[in-house]
Amino acid sequence: MRSLLGIIAIMWVGVFSLLPTSGQSATATSVQAPVVRAVLFRADWCANCHVLEPVLEKAMSDAAGVPVELVVLDFTNPQKWDQSIEVALDHNVVQVYNAYAGITGLVVLTAADTGERIDCFNRTFSAPAMVHAMKQAVSISLSAPKGSRARASAFCPAGRAPL
Structure with missing residues (x-):
């Protein structure tokens, strides 16, 4: 009987040691939500x-603490093009x-919450310049009101008119 009570006591302490203490978050190890998508x-x-x-x-490695998520849209062939539609929706x-x-x-930086284009960059950018552009996009996404985050950028092609 004593050994059974001992086992229960150990399990009880073990369960409570897994719970967060005051000031800790149960999601402390969760990944930070992206503010910008590259x-x-x-x-x-x-x-x-x-x-x-x-x-x-x-640049993505150097920007490890910046809340930016890389999204890859691949247009290599029709099958990957179709998959990219799903990725864009997701x-x-x-x-x-x-x-x-x-x-x-081309890399287009977008606000994660609205999908608004903020800026673009291409192969002419160095890794530090890409990180700088990502940090600026995060700052704009956090400070500018939704619907007014788009910036004129010489590196963003004209694109097509919205469908």
Whole structure:
């Protein structure tokens, strides 16, 4: 009987040791929600993409604490094009998908909550310049009112008129 009570006591203490103490959050290990999405328009056959992607990979690594999520839209072939439609829907980037589908070698920074285009960059940017653009986009997304975050950028192609 004593051993049974001992086991119950150990289990009881074990359960309470797993609960958060005051000041701790039960979701302390959860990933920070993105404020900005970096939408990469790419294809296997795109020469500019082969220059852009390794630099973007380094920039994303360097920007580990910045709340930016990379979303890849691949236009290599019709099957991947169809998959990119689903990715755009899942990540609230339909607006930029509609504007730039088929253009490759481009990263479009969007507000995660509204899908508004904030800025763009391409293969001419260094990793530090990409990180700087991401940080600026986060700042704009957090400070500018919804619906007024779009910025004129020389690096954003004209795109197509919204559908």
